[in-house]
Amino acid sequence: MHDKKKVNMDIKSAEFVISSPTVEKCPNTQQPEYAFIGRSNVGKSSLINMLTGYNKLAKTSATPGKTLLINHFLINKEWQLVDLPGYGYAKRGKKEQENLQRMITSYILQREQMTNLFLLIDVRHEPQKIDLEFMNFLGEHGVPFSIVFTKADKLSRSKLACNVQLYLHQLLSNWEELPPHFVTSSETKQGREDVLNYIEEINRSLAG
Numbered sequence: 001m002h003d004k005k006k007v008n009m010d011i012k013s014a015e016f017v018i019s020s021p022t023v024e025k026c027p028n029t030q031q032p033e034y035a036f037i038g039r040s041n042v043g044k045s046s047l048i049n050m051l052t053g054y055n056k057l058a059k060t061s062a063t064p065g066k067t068l069l070i071n072h073f074l075i076n077k078e079w080q081l082v083d084l085p086g087y088g089y090a091k092r093g094k095k096e097q098e099n100l101q102r103m104i105t106s107y108i109l110q111r112e113q114m115t116n117l118f119l120l121i122d123v124r125h126e127p128q129k130i131d132l133e134f135m136n137f138l139g140e141h142g143v144p145f146s147i148v149f150t151k152a153d154k155l156s157r158s159k160l161a162c163n164v165q166l167y168l169h170q171l172l173s174n175w176e177e178l179p180p181h182f183v184t185s186s187e188t189k190q191g192r193e194d195v196l197n198y199i200e201e202i203n204r205s206l207a208g
């Protein structure tokens with residue numbers, strides 16, 4: 001049974017494992033993996049650092065297109081966080097764009113260890129076509145995902161609540177059921193416990 005009790009995840013260790021150019025080259029491990037995807041610059045790498053409390057674990061940058069490989073991080077020697085390259089960075093060349101898209105989709109569709117995909121959405125913006133299409137793609141392929149709104153610190157409390165509601169409302173026009181969602185900030189650590197406890201719940205359910 002799924003354990004619904006609140007759990008408090010403690011991060012005891014976080015280690016960089018490897019950067020892989022293709023899903024075939026990803027490490028041959030059996031631990032559950034939680035991967036982060038979304039548009040370039042949405043805050044995937046920053047979120048990994050915020051969740052783990054290791055500020056230099058994943059490489060971040062103010063300019064989009066920083067993460068270009070599949071990066072594995074081993075947490076508490078038991079499970080993995082996976083930092084993926086972002087999609088939708090218009091200034092990339094066509095070839096590079098296609099190459100990254102292939103890397104991302106083959107990881108998402110083929111990686112059996114991937115237990116949950118966190119799809120990051122910048123909470124400041126209205127729903128964007130590219131993200132909605134990406135969600136449809138995940139739905140079509142039955143990929144388990146949840147939504148993480150990022151950069152919550154950049155909005156007032158009322159605007160934040162309003163944007164989240166608007167986003168979820170728009171999703172309901174296309175989806176019968178909403179995926180789990182989290183509101184986060186890598187600056188203020190908002191949402192840290194919620195995301196970690198969600199991961200811990202899944203880890204426990206997998207352990208039986």
Ligand code: GTP
Pocket residue numbers: 039040041042043044045046047059060061062063064065066067068084085086087150151152153154184185186187
């Ligand atoms: P790519 O690897 O290029 O796809 O980007 P990414 O999604 O990994 O974004 P990254 O974590 O590198 O962050 C991009 C920029 O957004 C950096 O300048 C971060 O400091 C900033 N940023 C990320 N998360 C937050 C947040 O929660 N609040 C604020 N204010 N800035 C953030």
Ligand code: MG
Pocket residue numbers: 044045046059060066067083084085086
């Ligand atoms: Mg990154």
